[in-house]
Amino acid sequence: QVQLVESGGGLVQAGGSLRLSCAASGRTVSYLSMGWFRQAPGKEREVVVAIGWGGTNPYYKESVEGRFTISRDIAKNTMYLQMNSLKPEDTANYYCAATKRTIPRTGPYEYDYWGQGTQVSVSS
Numbered sequence: 491q492v493q494l495v496e497s498g499g500g501l502v503q504a505g506g507s508l509r510l511s512c513a514a515s516g517r518t519v520s521y522l523s524m525g526w527f528r529q530a531p532g533k534e535r536e537v538v539v540a541i542g543w544g545g546t547n548p549y550y551k552e553s554v555e556g557r558f559t560i561s562r563d564i565a566k567n568t569m570y571l572q573m574n575s576l577k578p579e580d581t582a583n584y585y586c587a588a589t590k591r592t593i594p595r596t597g598p599y600e601y602d603y604w605g606q607g608t609q610v611s612v613s614s
Contacts, residue, residue, distance in 0.1 A: 492516040492603040494586045499608030506612070510571040512586030512605055513582050519569055520544055523594050525601065526560065526571045528582035528610075535585070540594035541569065549594050554580075566591055576612045583607045 498510040514522065525540035539560045540549045548560060559572045569586065585608075587601035595601060 492588055494588060494603055494605035496584065496586045496605040496608040499584060499610045501611045501613065504577055504614050505611055506576050507572070507574045508576065508610060509573070510584055510586075510608060510610075512569040512571075514567050514569070514588065517588075517590070518564070519567050519588075520564055521590070522588045523591050524562075524569050524586065524588045525596075526596065527585045527587055528580075529585070529607075530582040532613065533582075535598045537596040537598070538584070540596055542594040543592045547594050549596060565599075570601055573610070576610075578612045578614045581610060581612050583609050598610075 491594055493515045495513045502508055523542045526538040527535050528538050529535040538551050545562055559574045561570045586605040588603040590600045
């Protein structure tokens, strides 16, 4: 059983930065496809970024490309999302997700394991 615990959310002004962390247990992140999703009030959960096994084939939502960067620390079995140049429209609850499938997935229904979520709020 894979367990995911997010941290790092908070309130930041537009143009600021945050780094989210997702600590995994039960399986090494090298053998998980993982992603960050977000959900704003009244909206569907959407993929922000996803990577496959070994950190391959990264996928970025167009609106975050160039501002957000996904990375992993194998020794800590943790995935990160560095978010720069944040905008008010980035405000949402952010979720870490994982699946044992080998290639990255963009649909939330394709993920088997989820963290509890962490709130990111960007003020204008």
